[in-house]
Amino acid sequence: MRYTFVKSKPSRSFPEDDAFFCAQSEPDTAEIVIFSGARFKPDHAKAAILIELLNECLGEHIDDQESTSINVLGFARYRNGHDKPSNLVELVRHANTSEKAVAAAREMFAAAGFEVVVCSDQAGRIIDRLVIPKYNAALRFLDEGLASQADMDLTCKLGLGYPDGPIERVVRGGLANHYHASKALFEAYGTSAFAPPRRASVAYRRDKTRG
Amino acid sequence: MGAGIALVAARAGFATVCFDRSGDGLEKAARQSAGFLDKSVARGKLDSAKRDQVLTSMSQTTRIEDLADCDLVIEAVFEDLAAKRELLGRLDAVCAEDTIFASNTSTLSITEIASGSKRPERAVGMHFCLPAQLMKLIEMSPGILTSDDTFKTAWQWTEACGQTPVKTQDKPGFILNALLVPFNNDAIRAVEAGVAEPADIDRAIKAGLGYKMGPLELIDLIGLDTQVRLCEAFYPITLDPRAATPPLLRRMVAAGLLGRKSGRGFFTYEGNSMFGA
Numbered sequence: 001m002r003y004t005f006v007k008s009k010p011s012r013s014f015p016e017d018d019a020f021f022c023a024q025s026e027p028d029t030a031e032i033v034i035f036s037g038a039r040f041k042p043d044h045a046k047a048a049i050l051i052e053l054l055n056e057c058l059g060e061h062i063d064d065q066e067s068t069s070i071n072v073l074g075f076a077r078y079r080n081g082h083d084k085p086s087n088l089v090e091l092v093r094h095a096n097t098s099e100k101a102v103a104a105a106r107e108m109f110a111a112a113g114f115e116v117v118v119c120s121d122q123a124g125r126i127i128d129r130l131v132i133p134k135y136n137a138a139l140r141f142l143d144e145g146l147a148s149q150a151d152m153d154l155t156c157k158l159g160l161g162y163p164d165g166p167i168e169r170v171v172r173g174g175l176a177n178h179y180h181a182s183k184a185l186f187e188a189y190g191t192s193a194f195a196p197p198r199r200a201s202v203a204y205r206r207d208k209t210r211g
Numbered sequence: 212m213g214a215g216i217a218l219v220a221a222r223a224g225f226a227t228v229c230f231d232r233s234g235d236g237l238e239k240a241a242r243q244s245a246g247f248l249d250k251s252v253a254r255g256k257l258d259s260a261k262r263d264q265v266l267t268s269m270s271q272t273t274r275i276e277d278l279a280d281c282d283l284v285i286e287a288v289f290e291d292l293a294a295k296r297e298l299l300g301r302l303d304a305v306c307a308e309d310t311i312f313a314s315n316t317s318t319l320s321i322t323e324i325a326s327g328s329k330r331p332e333r334a335v336g337m338h339f340c341l342p343a344q345l346m347k348l349i350e351m352s353p354g355i356l357t358s359d360d361t362f363k364t365a366w367q368w369t370e371a372c373g374q375t376p377v378k379t380q381d382k383p384g385f386i387l388n389a390l391l392v393p394f395n396n397d398a399i400r401a402v403e404a405g406v407a408e409p410a411d412i413d414r415a416i417k418a419g420l421g422y423k424m425g426p427l428e429l430i431d432l433i434g435l436d437t438q439v440r441l442c443e444a445f446y447p448i449t450l451d452p453r454a455a456t457p458p459l460l461r462r463m464v465a466a467g468l469l470g471r472k473s474g475r476g477f478f479t480y481e482g483n484s485m486f487g488a
Contacts, residue, residue, distance in 0.1 A: 078419040088419040115418035117411035126407050126415040130426070133453060134394045147386050151377035155386040158348035158375055159340045163421040166390065193393075193453055 001047070001108040004030035009037040013052055013077035013085055020112050032108055034075075042068035047104035050075050053092060055128075055184035058121045064094035071101040077114070078127050081173020089114045090125045123188035124181075132182050133193035138166035140197050175203030212315060213287040214240035215343030218247065220285075221268040222344075223372040229271045230278055237271040244269065247344060279305050283368060285337060287315040290444060295319065296327025303329050311361055313337035317388050318444040321381045322354035331356040335365045338385055347375040350385040383448045392441050393453035396460070398426035399438075402477065403459040409477040427477040431470035435463050 002025035005011070014021040014036070024030070033043060036052040040061055043049060049072045051061050058064075058074035074092035077085045089109045093102055102118060109116045119126050142149055153165020170178050179200035186194035196204070213229065217240075221227040231237045248265060251257035270277075278284055284302055288294050299312055306312075312334045314324045325334030336352030349369045353362045369376040379385040384392060398416075402409055413425020430438050442456040463476065470476030 078415070086419050088415055090415060115414060117407060117415045117418075119407040119411065119415075120405055122404065122406050126401065126412055127419045129401060129406065130394065130397050130412075130416065131420065133397060134390055137393065137453075138390060141386070141389065145380060146382055146389070147377060147379045151379065152386050154375070155348060155350065155377050155379075156390065159346070159350075159387045160391065161423045191452070 001032060001104060001111060002030045003032040003034055003108055005034045005036055006038045006040075007036040008039075011036040011052055012054065012079060013075070013089075015085075018085075020114075023112070032104060040072070042066075042072070044068065044071065046071060048073060048101040048108075050105060052076065053125075055123070055181055057123055057188075058092045058094055062094070064096050064121075069094065070096050070098045073097055073101060073105050074121065075105070075109075076125060080169060081177035083173050087113070087115050088127070089116050090127065091116060091118045092121050092125060093118060094121045124185045128181055128185065132178075132185055135166050135170045135178065136182060136193060136195070136197045136200075139170065139199045142167060143198055170200075175200045176207045179204035212339065212341065212343060213285075214244050215341070215345075216285055216287055216315065216339055217269060218244055218265070218344040219339070219372050219374065221265045224264075225268065225372075227269045228277055228281060229269060230273070230275060231271075232273060234273050237273065241269070241271055275301055275305055278302065279307070281306060281310060283311045283313060283365070285313040285315060287339075290316060290318055290440075292319050292323055295324045299324065299327035299334065300329075309333070311335060311365055313365055315339055318384055318441065320354070320383070320448075321352050322356065325354045325356060332358040333361050335361055336379075336381060336385070337365060337369065338387075340387070347373070348387075349374045349376045350379050350387060351376045352379050352381045352385055354381050383445055388441065388445070392438075392445055393451060395426045395430050395438060396442065396453055396455070396457050399430070399457040399460050402427070403457060431476035431478055431480075434470050434472055435460055435476050436469050439464055 004024045004027045005021060031047040032050060033046055034050045040049060040051050051058060051074050053074040053076045062069045062072050076090050078088040078090060079085045091105055106116045117126060124132065138152060149167045153168045156162045156165045179196045182194055182196040182200060217227050217229045229237060229240060245266060248257060248262040252259050252262050284306060286295060286298055288298060295314060302312060312328060314321060314336055315338055316324060316336065317338055321334065321336035325331035328334055331354060334354055335357050338350040340346035340348050351366055366376050383389060398412055401412055409427045413427050416422050416425045439456050439460060442454055445454040467473055468475050471480050474480050
């Protein structure tokens with residue numbers, strides 16, 4: 001499946017030196033167009049039109065009731081803050097996305113070796129929706145003195161077989177990044193589990209103060 | 212769980228008395244322990260002399276009086292505060308003044324359990340992970356009245372057993388379950404909210420975070436009914452909305468979908484095979 005990128009700024013999912021980005025085709029021959037930062041343009045002739053998402057919903061880019069949107073999907077390659085992008089691509093379909101477009105997008109990413117999952121257009125997609133409340137709880141527990149950071153991380157690694165602990169993961173990815181992701185979901189869902197925890201808010205304000 | 216903990220102690224060379232009110236329960240646990248040790252020998256992880264030594268270190272009794280000489284008693288009875296408090300009261304009458312009482316509770320307060328004893332300063336939380344004979348982690352929690360000496364002695368005992376203790380406050384779920392139970396509930400709510408199919412949710416978590424098992428597969432393994440019981444233990448004491456039983460979970464349990472043990476939960480199972488993921 002041939003694809004091409006239309007970018008107006010660096011992609012969070014596919015940096016300039018990423019193999020998938022480098023393997024794109026000429027625009028004229030592409031069957032799939034991937035918009036990253038750039039304003040998306042509908043094109044019925046393409047197998048799929050993909051819009052890279054950050055913390056926002058796909059619905060912020062398109063009106064899913066319009067007939068021109070049936071081949072449009074959102075996507076994000078999961079990435080923990082500053083960490084390198086993972087091998088997971090979350091494909092976001094809206095209510096009227098065609099099965100054909102989903103299949104084309106899935107085929108393209110799978111052929112490049114990515115693990116592909118499909119989710120509906122909800123804030124946080126799958127991973128952020130599930131892990132942000134957990135990381136927020138862990139940061140809150142740390143503030144409350146439940147255990148030391150080292151013991152909390154070790155517990156998750158030894159007790160649950162996680163490759164890294166929740167605190168070390170959030171700190172490595174950047175507490176300020178976590179603040180932004182958490183804030184976006186808090187605004188979307190309005191539940192306290194998504195409210196940015198103290199440590200992330202402080203880190204964000206510290207970065208802002210320091211410029 | 213008690214059998215696994217007894218194996219940890221006996222393997223470290225401690226004379227270990229296994230107490231249960233049910234003789235049948237003791238026999239079953241002894242058979243399981245012997246089976247585990249035999250498998251360890253067959254896999255080359257244990258020599259047969261050590262297996263015999265471990266088995267010799269273990270004895271079984273249905274008489275609580277036989278615990279009189281124990282320096283440390285680890286209770287692993289079901290998660291019922293009244294039952295645990297009553298047990299500690301009975302142990303008071305049997306054991307020496309300096310015997311340490313450890314509780315393997317995963318959800319209850321150590322301080323509340325310790326209040327069943329007239330010597331709460333000798334009580335400590337010692338939460339093993341399943342399967343205890345394989346998992347190194349132990350969450351160690353002092354109650355409000357636990358003495359430093361008790362905590363230190365219990366900590367050193369876990370290290371002498373080759374385990375890895377971590378210290379937590381006496382709070383519901385300690386670290387492990389306080390993070391895991393709400394996280395698993397969130398995954399169930401994501402299914403209910405139509406975020407994605409169960410298989411995609413688990414695949415995302417494994418591929419994105421490097422977890423060995425997805426949350427829904429894990430719930431199927433521990434049992435959906437067990438997850439309900441965990442929620443019912445946590446929510447009333449934490450009032451954390453994430454700890455409340457998700458409606459979908461309750462409906463699935465009502466429908467008899469209990470996970471692996473019933474052949475169907477979020478996924479379908481036949482023998483050791485899983486379908487739907």
